[in-house]
Amino acid sequence: MSKEIRWKQRFVNFDKAFNQLKSAIDIGIDSLSDLEKEGLIQRFEYTFELAWKTLKDLLESKGIEAKFPRDVIKHAFSAEIISDGEVWMDMLDKRNLMAHSYSETNFKESMDAIFNDYFSLIEDLHKKLQDLK
Secondary structure (H helix, E strand, O other), X not given: OOHHHHHHHHHHHHHHHHHHHHHHHHHOHHHOOHHHHHHHHHHHHXXXXXXXXXXXXXXXXXXXXXXXXXXXXXXXXXXXXXXXXHHHHHHHHHHHXXXXXXXXXXXHHHHHHHHHHXXXXXXXXXXXXXXXX
16 A cells, blocks of 8 residues: 555544544533543544554655654654644643543643644644645
8 A cells, every 4th residue: 555545544534533523622611511521532532643643654655754653743843744843742741641640630731731722733734634635
């Protein structure tokens, strides 16, 4: 399978995950129950996972090898595919923290970050990849 086809196939899954996350974001943080907020965090986690893996595949189609999320983010930022590499790194750290530990403080901070910072960057990436497709 060509590397060009691979990233476009992965984008299909990223697109679905993005739209599910967007539907939760569109409801608004104040309208979500605690259970729905937990679901939103789960949607964020798998959307982020698909985002960096789609970026990895896109970079590979351009001849840039990056295996791990931090490397993918650095190369994608250098290639101007994503903006604000620092926030993308923070997104990675928060995703890892959410996936491996739970605290009320982390939960609230994560919700705020998803709504106020992370979603807009994921949305920008989605649009850019949509345009490249």
